[in-house]
Structures are given as structure tokens and as C-alpha cells.
Amino acid sequence: SDAIPRTQGLALPPGLSKPAFLSAISELRTILGTQHVELIDGDLQNGWYMEHPNTHDMMPILDSEKFVASAVVYPGCVADVQKITVWANKYLIPISPISLGRNLGYGGSAPRVRGSVTIDLGRRMNKILDINAEDCTCLVEPGVTFYALYEDIQKRGLGDRLWIDSPDLGGGSVVGNTLDRGVGYTPYGDHWAMHAGLEVVLPEGEVVRTGMGSLPGNNTWQSFPYGFGPFSDGIFSQSNFGIVTKMGMTLMPNPGGYESFMYTFQNESDLVPLIEIIRPLRISNILENVAQLRHGLQTLAVKGHPRTRYYSGGGPMPQSIIHLELQKAPIGDHTWAYYGMTYGPPHIRKYKSDIIDAEFRKIPGCRKIDPSTLPADEYFWSRDKIAAGEPDLVELLWTNWVPNGCHIAFSPVSPIRGADAQKLYELAKKRHTEAGIDLMPAFCVGLREMHLIVEIVFDGKNEEMKKKAEKCLRDMISDAAELGYGEYRTHLALMDQVASTYSWNDNALMKFNEKLKDALDPNGILAPGRCGIWPKRFRGRGWEM
Amino acid sequence: SDAIPRTQGLALPPGLSKPAFLSAISELRTILGTQHVELIDGDLQNGWYMEHPNTHDMMPILDSEKFVASAVVYPGCVADVQKITVWANKYLIPISPISLGRNLGYGGSAPRVRGSVTIDLGRRMNKILDINAEDCTCLVEPGVTFYALYEDIQKRGLGDRLWIDSPDLGGGSVVGNTLDRGVGYTPYGDHWAMHAGLEVVLPEGEVVRTGMGSLPGNNTWQSFPYGFGPFSDGIFSQSNFGIVTKMGMTLMPNPGGYESFMYTFQNESDLVPLIEIIRPLRISNILENVAQLRHGLQTLAVKGHPRTRYYSGGGPMPQSIIHLELQKAPIGDHTWAYYGMTYGPPHIRKYKSDIIDAEFRKIPGCRKIDPSTLPADEYFWSRDKIAAGEPDLVELLWTNWVPNGCHIAFSPVSPIRGADAQKLYELAKKRHTEAGIDLMPAFCVGLREMHLIVEIVFDGKNEEMKKKAEKCLRDMISDAAELGYGEYRTHLALMDQVASTYSWNDNALMKFNEKLKDALDPNGILAPGRCGIWPKRFRGRGWEM
Ligand SMILES: Cc1cc2nc3c(=O)[nH]c(=O)nc-3n(C[C@H](O)[C@H](O)[C@H](O)COP(=O)(O)OP(=O)(O)OC[C@H]3O[C@@H](n4cnc5c(N)ncnc54)[C@H](O)[C@@H]3O)c2cc1C
Ligand SMILES: Cc1cc2nc3c(=O)[nH]c(=O)nc-3n(C[C@H](O)[C@H](O)[C@H](O)COP(=O)(O)OP(=O)(O)OC[C@H]3O[C@@H](n4cnc5c(N)ncnc54)[C@H](O)[C@@H]3O)c2cc1C
Structure with missing residues (x-):
């Protein structure tokens, strides 16, 4: 039932005939070994998060065959990756690297250009190359998941010294998540800021190491990110300028204690004063981690039941029903729930939590939830784990909200200011109401800005709902x-x-990105279109959408 | 007496005849206004830190006329900077941007290529464009010094809310220091990490804004550094890829209290165990700021007296004399002095300082200095000011160590490990001893790495000493x-x-840098040779040294 009927056949790379492509593929098989090159000409299988496909976007907002690969290759080492780029340049075949391809909500494992060859780096290149307990750093290959890193640290007996920082789902890769500038929830939540050192295969096949990595015999690749000369790491994030084969990451030292806390706020309008309270506490690190401020509907949805259990009408679920259901829940009725953590020994935590408590309570109706009253399967405990550096999967549960639950995110950035939160919340509400979609906003509070994450959960088999979701997003x-x-x-x-x-300035930044793209990838083979950057060969030929 | 006799005449840009250059200059005068273009054909004047020249390196390690500009131009706005790049491309004249040109020890205001036209951005473009007390950020033009930013914050009555982070000398520019990835001494000491948002004029004259700056009407340019797509800021630091005309910087919120502390350590060999003690405390933020660990000779030198007051022999000053002199000093004899600061309210500071005290005292002979015993002119109080976000100039005093005191730095990076500190210290000692130069090492301790800064103080008029210093450095x-x-x-x-x-990998990183350079600056006009990056027009033609 998870199979997608294919009506369009093998997705060919643009400009290649089927025989030309098949002959290129057979050359690639000679280069890499037949077993490491897979043609995607059969049915597409959707699977689920843990057994996700690497062939296409299993949560398609457009036609299911829009973002589909022609083949998937599995390099086993850096030299393999170099060979793949040389091959791609020879035949002008777009290649699209993934580390694990669990980028769900943002396209999963799919290439932007139909018929690209996906490079699945993670399957065979998945070693933890180093864990340095003195410097609190590690060096990993693309296939290392947050789970794998966490477990390896425990296995080496370093669990009481080193913490990792995981996003809400621990099955993603450290490399892929960080390159997409993903976010986790300890004080090390800004993954890009916390990485140190890259090894990159450039589109024409050269390998570079950034920062101190290019000094032979160095022992500072993971402890000093900048090196000497231009600091180039940033241009390999959210781009199509290179294929990252190794990444260094800093690890948080055990803070010597931690304690989760949760507050709820009753009224929709509490958002504005609450965000105003959060900002100074966050910038001064009294609120220490990337915390989430979530809407009550999410409290309900993350229980994992379908929305039909609560409501079978069309359009957005009425707020009255949400409140009614929350009244029955262990944490009680609310509109907003704040999940945070304090770190350090008890008296240090108390110093911070006393300030937080006094500030949050300025909002009438604010309630501090006593964790001891919460059952073991309450979502709170998942946030507790994650904020303490332990990967989890509970966040997946809200994808059950509708049948064939797919999701796609609207993720705008704003300052940590009430007025901005309000404006974004209002526009999302307006567009969700128009589209008849349930609104599930969560604010992830960084140091001076917030990512508002609005996930639209849609039925992947309901074409009408998909159209509505797409329009709502746009x-x-x-x-x-x-x-x-x-x-x-x-x-x-x-x-x-x-x-x-x-x-x-007349799209000056994109023109600059295009200049870099054309210099580094003159044949335009690497992930064309990613983040809107089209190489010369594709630019202005109707690929944009 | 500070005038340098010129024997080589006007320094022409490479490849231009004098008439051709003069005619190009008169065209530039028409474009920018005569008063904003200065030909450097008279004597060179050295001045001092506060009245430094913008025409040449006033601390020449090579021939005094080696790093000299042909002209200096003073743009008044971004459009002027664009016009200058267009002009430079037309005549193939190298241009070399400075913000203030106080990069002493690293070349001051000088261009790498003799005869370049220096763009002195700071003189006219020196506005503080924004100070945002809510987000704790600011936006500045190149001419804004740390002093100016500090004073403006006080003037606006925000001094009790916002701190800045200054390097040891407050007369440098926020923009120039940060672009050279300079370091200060509060918890915000890693200036590059703390910046947010750039406006850059590219070598061919286009203007881009990075991060959120390219979203029209945004209010997040200074609060979220990354934006969408490739994060390109890094390639404009330590490079010659663009001219930065605006930079955002985060500001530290007042931590609610602070306290300087100082420990001394008696033996040279204490370095290894001390650094081992520092590392875990630093990574876990018990030691919160970028602190300095300085050698006793610096304690002496920063008093500002010439070395001849203590010793008139040749070769490095004997350690016995250093110890003898330190015995008379208020802080007493030592080999190493650690200057740090704790932040926060008293009980929070006490928690940290108790741990630090217990750890540091594991080293026999360790002494905690009681600040109340120190006179007002003791160097300790300068470090105290700087670590509390107030700019200072006291650090200049050690340049009095020799007549015509110039200096040049050896600044290697290492992990925060005793064995590494030891190896670097030993090799510096060996080479200083060979050269007969006094060794003044200071470790600036970042979060996971240290910059060892070894400043060689030399007599700028003593050719033999200059040669020795250069050899020692190389x-x-x-x-x-x-x-x-x-x-x-x-x-x-x-x-x-x-x-x-x-x-x-066969200089892969430099080849990559050169590829970017040629794409962004095809005529090779912007600061050729900076950080070793030569544009195609210059590459492999004997410019390297
Ligand atoms: C319920 C749910 C909750 C989520 N919560 C979070 C969250 O809290 N925080 C968060 O950040 N995300 C979250 N996500 C999104 C996503 O699951 C994670 O970001 C995930 O880590 C990304 O997948 P991945 O690590 O497998 O990366 P990949 O899919 O491998 O990579 C992502 C993209 O980066 C590029 N890329 C990857 N590897 C390379 C490489 N080696 N070289 C060059 N380019 C490369 C590719 O363009 C690729 O498409 C969530 C998703 C779901 C379904
Ligand atoms: C006694 C002493 C102590 C010092 N201590 C420290 C210290 O603690 N920390 C530290 O970091 N430094 C220190 N320095 C070095 C130096 O004084 C400072 O780094 C100073 O801030 C740099 O000068 P500036 O800000 O005027 O930069 P500039 O000289 O203006 O710039 C430095 C370089 O950056 C580039 N650049 C500058 N502006 C631009 C622009 N707008 N666009 C493109 N490129 C640009 C140019 O290549 C320029 O040469 C010290 C120097 C002395 C003499």
C-alpha cells in the first residue's frame, strides 16, 4: 500500500536519452562496482521515517513523481565521491548528495531536478572518525546519525563527560542536518555555529579541507574552525557548491546537572508579553537552551491520535474543541506551552529558575507544571531527553494527525519580539483559516532570533488537500x-x-551565488536548483517554480 | 625625526607609467572630489598608534619603502566605493581597503603590493548606524572604533545594559579587527563569531548584503546571521574578495556584576599542568572570558620602561634579571600570570571562582593576587577594564621596550593542551635565543583553542635587528x-x-581560494596577495615572498 504507481517511467536526467543514460550508468557501475549503483526504474516505496526511501520525496506536496531520482549511488570513500563527480561532468548528469535523506518536511532525500542521480553518502560512509574527550569534539562521516553518535559516546564510557545536541528526531545525520543549518535544543542548538572543520569534494572533483584541516599534521581541525585566510565553510551550507565527506562538531561538556521545566499560558494573546519576557532572559543565557514555545493544538497532536478522534468537521479544528480536550490532558488547558531546561549544579539552576519563574508569572494564568504529576508517556519527557542531549523519536507522533500523514514546513525567522511573533502568527492563522488547515505553530527560540516552525500536516493521497497546503505555504x-x-x-x-x-539590490545576493556556482561548477552538475541556485546551463530555462 | 627619507620616489602601481598613473588619479579626483584623493609623493611620516599613517607600514620588518601606497582615497559612501572599484578595473590599479589601518604588528595600514591605492574607508564612513538595546546588536561603518562604540553606548544611556568587546587596544575599528578575525577579552571575545551581517562591495562594483540583509524591509539582519542559502560572510574575512562597508555586531548584555582575578605561577614548567587545568574549566565556561596567560617578561615590559633600564647586555635578557625585577614589583616574582574575570551576581561569581581557586592551587607556588594591594597604575587594572568591556590603550606600553619600538607577531593556534603549549613555547624560545631576542609569549585562551601571541619588539631603525627578527619569525x-x-x-x-x-592535498585550499578570487576579481585589482591569495594576473610572477 506504500508503493506509488509510476506512470511516468524511469526519471531520466534532463537532456539524456534513455540509452545514453543507461550506458553512462553502466560505466559508473564499472567504476564503483555494480552493487553500488542502483537504477530506480521499479515502483517507488514510501516506507516511514526509520525506513525512508532514498529515491524520492515520500511526502510529496506536488506530483509524487516530480522529485524522483534516476539512480542512487553508494560511494564507499572520498575517492569514490571524486570519481562520481568526474563521471557526472563527463555526461552532464545532475548529482544530488544526501547524507541520510531524512530531511522530511523539506524534501526528504529527493533531488530538486527530476532524474538526478542521488549520491547516498550515508549508507557506506558512516564512521565516527574521532571522539576527543579532552577538546570535547568529534569528527564524523555523513552517515553518522545523532543516535549513533550518542550511542558511541556511551559505549566508549564517555557518557558522563560528553553531550551531543540532537534535533527533535535523532535519526537524521549530524552532517546533513548541520549543512541544512538545522537546530537542536541544548545550549549547543545552533548546529552550524557548533561545527568545526569540513572536508569537501568540489563539483569538479578536487578535495579540500577547511580551516586548520589543510595544515598537514594539525591537531586543531576540530578545535579552531577558522584556520588562515578566507573562512569558507559557510558557502557549503544550504548550497550546491560541494559534497561534504567529513565534518567536525563540538560536543558539550556535561554541565553537572539539569532540570526540565514547563510553563503553560492560557490565552492566545499571552504570546506578545511572553515573548517580550523571554528575549532578555534568553540573550543573557538565563534561559539557556533553544527552547520551544508550542501551541496547544500540538500538545494534542503529539499524543499521536488522528484528529478525527477529536473532531470530524471540515476546516480548522475549532479552538473550543482544543481547549476541551486539553482540559482532560495531564498538563491541563492552555494555549501556549513553554518547554525549557536549566543546567548546572542545583544552586546554579535554582538561581536561574527563580528568575524565570518570577518573570513568567507576570503573565496572569501562567502555570508551572510539576513534572512529578506527569505520566511517563507524556510528551514533556521527550523534550526532557532531547534538551539533555539524548536523541528521541516521539516528535514523529503528530504526523498521525491525518491519514497518510505528510508534512511540510513554513519556517520564518524573526527577532525575539512580541510584535513580530504576533504578526507571523496572525498571517499564518489567516492563511490556514482560508485553506481550512489546522495551525500548529512552534517557536524555537535561538539566542537573538526565533525560528517559527509551522508544520502543515497533509494527507499525501489527497490531491485537493495538497493543493490547498501548497497555496497556503506560498x-x-x-x-x-x-x-x-x-x-x-x-x-x-x-x-x-x-x-x-x-x-x-536587484537580487544581488543571488547573482553573487550564481557567480560562485558557475566558477565552482561550470557544467552545473551538482544539485542544480538547490536553495534556488541554478547553474548557467539551467538558469532562466523554465526550471524555477 | 619620524619622517622616513624616500629614496625610491612615488610608489607606482605595477605596470603603470608615472604619467598614466597620474592621469588615472586625476580622473579619480574628478569622480570623488579632489580633496578625497591624496597622492603619496612626499615624505612618509611614522607617527604613533593614535596618529598612525595610512600610507605605509610604520613598523617595517623589511625595507621601509616596501609596503607603501601610491595614493590614499577617502570614499564618503557606498557609491563612492563602487566607483573606486570601477576605476581600478579600468586602469588595472590594485586597491587596498583599510577600515582604520591600526593593524599594527600585522602590517598596519599598508598594502601588500607596493604602489597600490589605499582605500581609507574609516575617515569618512564612520557612523554608528544602529544600536539596538532590545536585541543587543549594533550596525557600524568601517570607521567606528571600539572607543567610539563604547562612548556612544554611554552617551545614549545604555551603558548599564550593553557591553562591547574590545581587543587590547581600543583604537582599532570594529570592522577591520573583526575582518582580520581579531580577538577581545570578554565572553564575546571571538569577534568573527559575534558579528552578524555584512554589506560588501565586490571587486567589480556590485553591492551585496549577506544573511537576512538581502531581505528588503527585514528587522533580523543583526539578530540572525545566516539568512537563506549559502552563508557567505566567512569568505570576506582574511581575504581579498570584497570591501566591507557595513557590519553588524552582537553586544553582550550587562552580566549583572563582574570581578577580575589574577594568579601567578612560579616556574616555567608550571605551563604544562596549568594549561591542562585551564582546558576543562574553559570549555565548560567556568573560565568565562578569553583570558591571557602572560610571561613574567611581559609584566616587566608593560610597565613601559626600556629594557636598558634593567639590562644593557646583548642577547635575550637573562631570566635571573627578570625574576629579580619582578621581586620588586607589586605582584611579586613569577614566570606566568593569568588574568581572568568572573561574571554575574556575587554568589554566581563565587561558585566559579571557588572552583578556579581550588584547581589553580593544585600547582605548587601558585599565588592569588589580591587586587586591593595593587596600585592604580598596575597593568592588572587595564586587563580589568578590557574584560569588563571598556577599551584601553595601556597595552601600548611594552612597545617602549627598545628604541623606535616596532613589533611583529608570531600567532600560532593550538588546542588548550599542556603538551602543545610546551612545544610552541620551546620552539619560540629556541629561535629567540638563536636570534638574541627577548621572548614575550602570551596565550589568549579561546573556547577550545589558544592563540599563542609572541610579539617580537624590534628597533625599526636597526637593520640588523630587523633581519634577525624576520629570520626568527620565518x-x-x-x-x-x-x-x-x-x-x-x-x-x-x-x-x-x-x-x-x-x-x-597539494595546496587544494589555496587553489580553491584562487578559483574564487579569479571569479570575483577577474582583473585582480583588490588587495592582491593578501593572505597569500594572488589573482591570476600576479600569480607565479615572482610576487610571492
Ligand atoms: C517530526 C519531525 C521533526 C523534526 N524536527 C527537526 C528539528 O528539531 N530540527 C531540525 O533541524 N530538523 C528537524 N526536522 C527535519 C529533518 O528531519 C532533520 O533536519 C534531519 O536531520 C535532516 O535529515 P538528514 O540529517 O538525513 O539530512 P539529509 O537529508 O541527508 O540532508 C539534508 C540536505 O542537506 C544537503 N546535504 C546533506 N548531506 C550533504 C553532504 N554530505 N554534502 C552536501 N550536501 C549535503 C542535501 O541538500 C540534503 O538534501 C524534523 C523532521 C520531522 C519529520
Ligand atoms: C599593543 C598591541 C596590542 C594588540 N592587541 C590586539 C588584540 O588583543 N586583539 C587583536 O585582535 N588585535 C590586537 N592588536 C592588533 C591590531 O591593533 C588590532 O587588531 C586592530 O584592531 C586592527 O586594526 P584596525 O581595526 O584599524 O583594522 P584595519 O587595519 O583597518 O584592518 C585590518 C585588515 O583587514 C582588512 N580590512 C579592514 N577593513 C576592511 C574592509 N572594510 N573591507 C575589506 N577588508 C578590510 C585589511 O586587509 C586590513 O589591512 C594589537 C596591536 C598592538 C599594537
Whole structure:
């Protein structure tokens, strides 16, 4: 039932005939070994998070055969990756690297250009190359998941010294998540800021190491990110300028204690004063981690039941029903729930939590939830794990909200200010109401900014709902841009639109990106279109959408 | 007496005849206004830190006329900067941007290529464009010094809310220091990590804004550094890829209290165990700021007296004399002095300082200095000011150590490990002893790495001493590279050598940098040779040294 009927046949790379492509593939098989090159000509299988496909976007917002690979290759080492790029340049075949391909909500494992050859780096290149307990750093290959890193640290007996920082789902890769500038929930939540050192295969096949990595015999690759000369790491994030084969990451030293806390707020309108309270506490590190401020509907959805259990009407679920259901829940009725953590020994935590308590309680109706009253399967405990550096999977549960639960995110950035939160919340509400979609906003609070994450959960087999979801997303993106807000990351289908909102000075930044792209990838073979960057060969030929 | 006799006349840009250059200059005068273009054909004047020249390196390690500009231009706005790049491309004249040109020890205001036209951005573009007390950020033009930013914050009555982070001398520019990846001494000491958002004029004249800056109407340029798509800021640091005309910087919120502390350690060999003690405390933020661990000779030198007051012999000053002199000093005899600060309210500071005290005292002979015993002019109080976010100039005093006191730095990076500190210290000692130069090492301790800063103080008018200093530096750079250590930053004269140590995989990183350089600056007009990056027009034609 998870098989997708294919009506369009093998997705060929643009410009190649089937025989030409098959002959190129057989050459690639000679180069890498037959077993490491897989043609994607059979049915597409959707699977689920843990057994996700590497062939296509299993959560398609557009036609299911839009973002599909022609083949998947499994390099076993850096030299293999280099050979693949040389091959791709020879035949002008677009290649699309993934580490694990669990980028769900943003396109999963799919290439932007139909018929690209996916490079699945993670399957065979999945070693933890180093864990340095003195410097609190590690060096990993693309296939290392947050789970694997966590477990290896425990296995080496370093669990009481080193913490990792995981996103809400621990099955993603350290490399892929960080390259997409993903976010986790300890004080090390800004993954890009926390990485140190890359090894990159450039589109024409050269390998570079950034920072101290290019000094032979160095022991500082993971402890000093910059090196000497231009600091080039950033241009390999959210781009199509290189294939990352190794990445260094800093690890958080055990803070000597931690304690989760949770507050709820009753009214929708509490958002504005609450965010105003959060900002100074966050910037001064009294609120220490990347915390989440979530809407009550998510409290309900993350229980993992379908929405039909609560409501069978059309359009967004009425707020009255949400409140009614929350009244029955262990944490009680609310509109907003704040999940945070304090770190350090008890008296240090108390110093911070006393300040937080006094500040949060300025909002009438604020309640501090006593964790001892919460059952073991309450979502709170999942946030507790993650904020303490332990990967989890519970967050998956809200994808059960609708049948064939797919999701896609609207992820704008704003300052930590009440007025901005309000504007983004209002525009999302307006567009969700128009589209008849349930609104599930969560604010992830960074140091000086928030990512508002609005996941639209849709039925992947309901074409009408998909169209509504797409329109809702595109409307939100353009409404937000008009107010000065932009997305920090987006789905394949929305990359052109989002990139076009970063248009200052006649799209000067995109022209600059294109100049770099053409210099580094003159044949335009690496992930064309990713983040809206099209190489010369594709640019202005109708690929943008 | 500070005038340098010129024997070589006007320094022409390479490849231009004098008439051709003069005619280009008169065209530039028409474009920018005569008063904003200055031909450097008279005597060169050295001045001092506060009245430094913008025409040449006033601390020449090579021939005084080696690093000299042909002209200096003073743009008044971004459009002027664009016009200058267009002009430079037309005549193939190298241009070399400075913000303030106080990069003393690394080449000052000088261009790498003799006869370049210096763009002095700071003189006219020196506005503080924004100070945001809510987000704790600011936006500045190149001419804004740390002093100016500090004073403006006080003037606006925000002094009790916002701190800045200054390097040891407050007269440098926020933009220039940060672009050279300079370091300060509060918890915000890693300036590059703390910046947010750039506006850059590219070598061919286009203007881009990075991060959220390219989203029209945004209010997140200074609060979220990354934006969408490739994060390109890094390639504009330590490079010659663009001219930065605006930079955002985060500001530290007032931590609610602070307290300087100082410990001394008696023996040279205490270095190894001390660094081992520092590492875990630093990574876990018990030691919160970028602190300095300085050698006793610096305690002496920073009093500001010439070395001849203590010793008139040749070769390095004997350790016995250093100890003898330190015995008379308020802080007493020692080999190493650690200057740090704790932040926060008293009981929070006490928690940290108790741990630090217990750990540091594991080293026999360790002494905690009671600040109340120190006179007001003791150097300790300068470190106290700087670590509390107030700019200072006291650090200048050690340049009095020899007549015509110039200096140039050896600045390798290492992990925070005793064995590494030891190896670097030993190689520096060996090479200083050979050269007969006093060794003044200071470790600036970042989060997971240290910059060892060894300043060689030399007599700018003593050709023999200059030769010895240069040899000593080059020897240290190559000794260090052989052991796997590289410099984080260097002087104009040493850039090629330092860049060549980052040679992994047949100089792959430099080839990559050159590819970017040629794409962005096809005529090779912007700061050729900076950080060892030569544009095609210059490459392999004997410019490297
Ligand atoms: C329920 C749910 C909750 C989620 N919560 C979070 C969250 O809290 N935080 C968060 O950040 N994300 C979250 N996500 C999104 C996503 O699951 C994670 O970001 C995940 O880690 C990304 O997948 P991955 O690590 O397998 O990366 P990949 O899919 O391997 O990579 C992502 C993209 O980066 C590029 N890339 C990857 N590897 C390379 C490489 N080696 N070289 C060059 N380019 C490369 C490719 O373009 C690729 O498409 C969530 C998703 C779901 C379904
Ligand atoms: C006694 C002493 C102590 C010192 N202590 C420290 C210290 O603690 N920490 C530290 O970091 N430094 C230190 N320095 C070195 C130096 O003084 C400072 O780093 C100073 O801030 C740099 O000068 P500036 O800000 O005027 O930069 P500039 O000289 O203006 O810039 C430095 C370089 O950056 C590039 N650049 C500058 N502006 C631009 C621009 N707008 N666009 C493109 N490129 C640009 C140019 O190549 C320029 O040469 C010290 C120096 C002395 C003499």
C-alpha cells in the first residue's frame, strides 16, 4: 500500500536519452562496482521515517513523481565521491548528495531536478572518525546519525563527560542536518555555529579541507574552525557548491546537572508579553537552551491520535474543541506551552529558575507544571531527553494527525519580539483559516532570533488537500516577505520562491551565488536548483517554480 | 625625526607609467572630489598608534619603502566605493581597503603590493548606524572604533545594559579587527563569531548584503546571521574578495556584576599542568572570558620602561634579571600570570571562582593576587577594564621596550593542551635565543583553542635587528608547521609563507581560494596577495615572498 504507481517511467536526467543514460550508468557501475549503483526504474516505496526511501520525496506536496531520482549511488570513500563527480561532468548528469535523506518536511532525500542521480553518502560512509574527550569534539562521516553518535559516546564510557545536541528526531545525520543549518535544543542548538572543520569534494572533483584541516599534521581541525585566510565553510551550507565527506562538531561538556521545566499560558494573546519576557532572559543565557514555545493544538497532536478522534468537521479544528480536550490532558488547558531546561549544579539552576519563574508569572494564568504529576508517556519527557542531549523519536507522533500523514514546513525567522511573533502568527492563522488547515505553530527560540516552525500536516493521497497546503505555504511566504520576514530553510518545491524574497539590490545576493556556482561548477552538475541556485546551463530555462 | 627619507620616489602601481598613473588619479579626483584623493609623493611620516599613517607600514620588518601606497582615497559612501572599484578595473590599479589601518604588528595600514591605492574607508564612513538595546546588536561603518562604540553606548544611556568587546587596544575599528578575525577579552571575545551581517562591495562594483540583509524591509539582519542559502560572510574575512562597508555586531548584555582575578605561577614548567587545568574549566565556561596567560617578561615590559633600564647586555635578557625585577614589583616574582574575570551576581561569581581557586592551587607556588594591594597604575587594572568591556590603550606600553619600538607577531593556534603549549613555547624560545631576542609569549585562551601571541619588539631603525627578527619569525613559522601548528593571522611580509603551510592535498585550499578570487576579481585589482591569495594576473610572477 506504500508503493506509488509510476506512470511516468524511469526519471531520466534532463537532456539524456534513455540509452545514453543507461550506458553512462553502466560505466559508473564499472567504476564503483555494480552493487553500488542502483537504477530506480521499479515502483517507488514510501516506507516511514526509520525506513525512508532514498529515491524520492515520500511526502510529496506536488506530483509524487516530480522529485524522483534516476539512480542512487553508494560511494564507499572520498575517492569514490571524486570519481562520481568526474563521471557526472563527463555526461552532464545532475548529482544530488544526501547524507541520510531524512530531511522530511523539506524534501526528504529527493533531488530538486527530476532524474538526478542521488549520491547516498550515508549508507557506506558512516564512521565516527574521532571522539576527543579532552577538546570535547568529534569528527564524523555523513552517515553518522545523532543516535549513533550518542550511542558511541556511551559505549566508549564517555557518557558522563560528553553531550551531543540532537534535533527533535535523532535519526537524521549530524552532517546533513548541520549543512541544512538545522537546530537542536541544548545550549549547543545552533548546529552550524557548533561545527568545526569540513572536508569537501568540489563539483569538479578536487578535495579540500577547511580551516586548520589543510595544515598537514594539525591537531586543531576540530578545535579552531577558522584556520588562515578566507573562512569558507559557510558557502557549503544550504548550497550546491560541494559534497561534504567529513565534518567536525563540538560536543558539550556535561554541565553537572539539569532540570526540565514547563510553563503553560492560557490565552492566545499571552504570546506578545511572553515573548517580550523571554528575549532578555534568553540573550543573557538565563534561559539557556533553544527552547520551544508550542501551541496547544500540538500538545494534542503529539499524543499521536488522528484528529478525527477529536473532531470530524471540515476546516480548522475549532479552538473550543482544543481547549476541551486539553482540559482532560495531564498538563491541563492552555494555549501556549513553554518547554525549557536549566543546567548546572542545583544552586546554579535554582538561581536561574527563580528568575524565570518570577518573570513568567507576570503573565496572569501562567502555570508551572510539576513534572512529578506527569505520566511517563507524556510528551514533556521527550523534550526532557532531547534538551539533555539524548536523541528521541516521539516528535514523529503528530504526523498521525491525518491519514497518510505528510508534512511540510513554513519556517520564518524573526527577532525575539512580541510584535513580530504576533504578526507571523496572525498571517499564518489567516492563511490556514482560508485553506481550512489546522495551525500548529512552534517557536524555537535561538539566542537573538526565533525560528517559527509551522508544520502543515497533509494527507499525501489527497490531491485537493495538497493543493490547498501548497497555496497556503506560498501565500504565507509572500505575506511574510512583504512584512520583512524570510525563511531560514525550506522544502525543494519552495526554494525558488523563498530565494526570490532575498532580493535586495536587484537580487544581488543571488547573482553573487550564481557567480560562485558557475566558477565552482561550470557544467552545473551538482544539485542544480538547490536553495534556488541554478547553474548557467539551467538558469532562466523554465526550471524555477 | 619620524619622517622616513624616500629614496625610491612615488610608489607606482605595477605596470603603470608615472604619467598614466597620474592621469588615472586625476580622473579619480574628478569622480570623488579632489580633496578625497591624496597622492603619496612626499615624505612618509611614522607617527604613533593614535596618529598612525595610512600610507605605509610604520613598523617595517623589511625595507621601509616596501609596503607603501601610491595614493590614499577617502570614499564618503557606498557609491563612492563602487566607483573606486570601477576605476581600478579600468586602469588595472590594485586597491587596498583599510577600515582604520591600526593593524599594527600585522602590517598596519599598508598594502601588500607596493604602489597600490589605499582605500581609507574609516575617515569618512564612520557612523554608528544602529544600536539596538532590545536585541543587543549594533550596525557600524568601517570607521567606528571600539572607543567610539563604547562612548556612544554611554552617551545614549545604555551603558548599564550593553557591553562591547574590545581587543587590547581600543583604537582599532570594529570592522577591520573583526575582518582580520581579531580577538577581545570578554565572553564575546571571538569577534568573527559575534558579528552578524555584512554589506560588501565586490571587486567589480556590485553591492551585496549577506544573511537576512538581502531581505528588503527585514528587522533580523543583526539578530540572525545566516539568512537563506549559502552563508557567505566567512569568505570576506582574511581575504581579498570584497570591501566591507557595513557590519553588524552582537553586544553582550550587562552580566549583572563582574570581578577580575589574577594568579601567578612560579616556574616555567608550571605551563604544562596549568594549561591542562585551564582546558576543562574553559570549555565548560567556568573560565568565562578569553583570558591571557602572560610571561613574567611581559609584566616587566608593560610597565613601559626600556629594557636598558634593567639590562644593557646583548642577547635575550637573562631570566635571573627578570625574576629579580619582578621581586620588586607589586605582584611579586613569577614566570606566568593569568588574568581572568568572573561574571554575574556575587554568589554566581563565587561558585566559579571557588572552583578556579581550588584547581589553580593544585600547582605548587601558585599565588592569588589580591587586587586591593595593587596600585592604580598596575597593568592588572587595564586587563580589568578590557574584560569588563571598556577599551584601553595601556597595552601600548611594552612597545617602549627598545628604541623606535616596532613589533611583529608570531600567532600560532593550538588546542588548550599542556603538551602543545610546551612545544610552541620551546620552539619560540629556541629561535629567540638563536636570534638574541627577548621572548614575550602570551596565550589568549579561546573556547577550545589558544592563540599563542609572541610579539617580537624590534628597533625599526636597526637593520640588523630587523633581519634577525624576520629570520626568527620565518624559522618559527616553519618549525611550527612541521609540528602541525599554523598561524591564525599574520603580517603582510609573512602571508605567503603562512599560507603555504596550509598545504594539504597539494595546496587544494589555496587553489580553491584562487578559483574564487579569479571569479570575483577577474582583473585582480583588490588587495592582491593578501593572505597569500594572488589573482591570476600576479600569480607565479615572482610576487610571492
Ligand atoms: C517530526 C519531525 C521533526 C523534526 N524536527 C527537526 C528539528 O528539531 N530540527 C531540525 O533541524 N530538523 C528537524 N526536522 C527535519 C529533518 O528531519 C532533520 O533536519 C534531519 O536531520 C535532516 O535529515 P538528514 O540529517 O538525513 O539530512 P539529509 O537529508 O541527508 O540532508 C539534508 C540536505 O542537506 C544537503 N546535504 C546533506 N548531506 C550533504 C553532504 N554530505 N554534502 C552536501 N550536501 C549535503 C542535501 O541538500 C540534503 O538534501 C524534523 C523532521 C520531522 C519529520
Ligand atoms: C599593543 C598591541 C596590542 C594588540 N592587541 C590586539 C588584540 O588583543 N586583539 C587583536 O585582535 N588585535 C590586537 N592588536 C592588533 C591590531 O591593533 C588590532 O587588531 C586592530 O584592531 C586592527 O586594526 P584596525 O581595526 O584599524 O583594522 P584595519 O587595519 O583597518 O584592518 C585590518 C585588515 O583587514 C582588512 N580590512 C579592514 N577593513 C576592511 C574592509 N572594510 N573591507 C575589506 N577588508 C578590510 C585589511 O586587509 C586590513 O589591512 C594589537 C596591536 C598592538 C599594537
